[in-house]
Amino acid sequence: MSPAKQASGGWTNPLRDPQDRRLPRIAGPCGMVLFGVTGDLSRKKVMPAIYDLANRGLLPPGFSLVGFARRDWADQDFAQIVHDAVKANARTEFREEVWEQLSEGLRFVPGNFDDDEAFDTLRRTVEELDQQRGTDGNHAFYLAIPPAFFGDVVGQLREHGLADSGTDAWRRVVVEKPFGHDLESAQALNQVLDDVFPPGSIFRIDHYLGKETVQNILAMRFANTLFEPIWNANYVDHVQITMAEDVGIGGRAGYYDGIGAARDVIQNHLLQLLALVAMEEPTAFDAEALRIEKQKVLSSVVLPSRLDLATARGQYAPGWSGGVQVPGFLDEEGIDPHSTTESYAAVKLNIENRRWAGVPFYLRTGKRLGRRVTEVAIVFKRAPHLPFSPLSTEELTSNALVIRVQPDEGMTLRFGSKVPGTQMEIRDVNMDFAYGGSFTETSPEAYERLILDMLLGDPPLFPRHQEVELSWRILDPVLDFWARQDEEGRTPPEPYPSGSWGPASADEMLARDGRAWRRP
Known part of the structure; x- marks a missing residue:
């Protein structure tokens, strides 16, 4: 294994301090299999996020994306679906050279979740990508499908050897909410996943995190x-x-x-x-x-x-x-x-x-x-005591710190201040911090951060x-x-x-x- 390759699946420059935050961490050789490619989640969030990561130089040159769905598509049909999704929903500008490199790693496998032949084809496709694209056996399986089908898919992955990573590679599974509909179903779902993948290889995406x-x-x-x-x-x-x-x-x-x-x-x-x-x-x-x-x-x-x-x-x-x-x-x-x-x-x-x-x-x-x-x-x-007349503070409310998650990302601190004039009159005022006004960098989409963290094997944001x-x-x-x-x-x-x-x-x-x- 190259000294620059990390166990997590990321790459670092061996000549620089690993604590140096000036250079980003880049995912090492890997690919992803996406189940549920026809859904809104895949088209509006996952596919655009993958392109945006590639556009920012955070994916390896040989990154591959395999689509799996019940459609009679060829590889080029799937590539067109991804292309349209990226053009419509990507955060970063569309660059032809980035798309050409990414599209070379796109593959499609048609089939149902109970189709053994389709999962055999998927296994062969993954093995071919390891040889052709240098993905080194590192593959993530993204289940953008209803939870009712999780058991079918992970069972097929185990049955056809797709969940087995070998010694120097990794296999991970990504699941979306809802994680069950009550405690009992959540425990059953967790058991289904734990039977096939070790805990450190299961990534539950909550995009808010x-x-x-x-x-x-x-x-x-x-x-x-x-x-x-x-x-x-x-x-x-x-x-x-x-x-x-x-x-x-x-x-x-x-x-x-x-x-x-x-x-x-x-x-x-x-x-x-x-x-x-x-x-x-x-x-x-x-x-x-x-x-x-x-x-x-x-x-x-x-x-x-x-x-x-x-x-x-x-x-x-x-x-x-x-x-x-x-x-x-x-x-x-x-x-x-x-x-x-x-x-x-x-x-x-x-x-x-x-x-x-x-x-x-x-x-x-x-x-x-x-x-x-x-x-x-x-x-x-x-305040436990206000040394002002009641009329001076009748428009004063409680101090508050408001953290704005969306859409106007930032924070507001509300506190009391004297109104200009000869009278002692105190009203609420706001001190505001806005991401857009304080930083030149634009915030990446949540899915960009989470998909990259998953490919790096970095799980702080995954429950x-x-x-x-x-x-x-x-x-x-x-x-x-x-x-x-x-x-x-x-x-x-x-x-x-x-x-x-x-x-x-x-x-x-x-x-x-x-x-x-x-x-x-």
């Missing part, structure tokens, strides 16, 4: 002395974590009905954000240290005893969104008119540890809300099965509570007008605690 602003939570907390002394129950009143979308379900009725907002977003994205915000400082910025601290936090999360007072759910009703009149959830094509699937979900959580005892975390997500925004708001306690199961342990009681309400015909999902900020029950949930949701 690849966003620059999510990673900046760790940088902001642990690279500065400014925040950590007040990052606790002595100073923090509560935390709000919001993922709001201004769109409806679109053409995803087949996936969304029966899944709902809580399973789709809270179980993964929002609980991962909670873990990053609430975790203790890790001993190092590596996969194991981060995982230990996140698991500690998730293990400490408890639900309030009265779920009827600590949860809310709703369905968007007809209304106006973005200046356009839109249908309600139950009027969307493909949705059962009697569906009880929620398009909005909110939950109050407590963290029973010394740092956060008594500080509620409010999580909410929904479709057809006022605007598209994802943010984490740390709202601080009011392990323990985190997935802990998240389901938190959410399952809420889902069971809602299911019992549906069976008993009590408290169905509450309608809320499209373009609003959700059902009244969600506002009442915070009002009972003397608080209110932010209106981003």
Whole structure:
């Protein structure tokens, strides 16, 4: 093995210090097999990300991409699909010389997931690429398919020797959320994967963990002395974590009905954000240290005893969104008119540890809300004493630090300041940090970062099965509570007008605690 080749699959310059961050890490010889090439995820995210990585010089010259699907395509047909996806969705400019090099490694294998002959062909294709493209036996299998088919595919990979890496090579599997639909199914899914691949070779993608602003939570907390002394129950009143979308379900009725907002977003994205915000400082910025601290936090999360007072759910009703009149959830094509699937979900959580005892975390997500925004708001306690007249501070609210994950990536610090004039009048002002205004580099797409990390074998941003199961342990009681309400015909999902900020029950949930949701 070349001294420049790392065990993880990346390449470094043997003449430079490995800690030198001026040069990027580049994936070593490798290829990827993509299942589900006809889906939106592959066309809009995975294929463009691969091109963008190649365009940035972060993939090896011999990188190969094999598509597998139930289509009667030749290699050139698949190449055209990738070409169109890249032209439509790539972040970086299209360069013909980059495309020509990438397209030389494109192959297509037609077949079904239960087709032994097709997987034999896939094995031969992979072996040929090792010889022709120098991929050295290093291959990742990206399952951009429904979880119901994971068992079929990984079973075929094992049966046909595709999961066996040999001594000096690696084989990895990549799976997308949802990681099950409850704790029991998540455990079954984890067992299916663990039976074929070792834990270090299983990469569960949560694309939110690849966003620059999510990673900046760790940088902001642990690279500065400014925040950590007040990052606790002595100073923090509560935390709000919001993922709001201004769109409806679109053409995803087949996936969304029966899944709902809580399973789709809270179980993964929002609980991962909670873990990053609430975790203790890790001993190092590596996969194991981060995982230990996140698991500690998730293990400490408890639900309030009265779920009827600590949860809310709703369905968007007809209304106006973005200046356009839109249908309600139950009027969307493909949705059962009697569906009880929620398009909005909110939950109050407590963290029973010394740092956060008594500080509620409010999580909410929904479709057809006022605007598209994802943010984490740390709202601080009011000053214990204000030596001003009540009229001077009647427009003063609580200090807050708001981490904007999307779309306007950055942070805002809200605090009180005197209004110019002869009177002592104090109002809220904002101090703002925006990625676009502070850095010349553009942020890569989350999938670029995550796919490259996977090819490098660098797993800090990928949740392990323990985190997935802990998240389901938190959410399952809420889902069971809602299911019992549906069976008993009590408290169905509450309608809320499209373009609003959700059902009244969600506002009442915070009002009972003397608080209110932010209106981003």
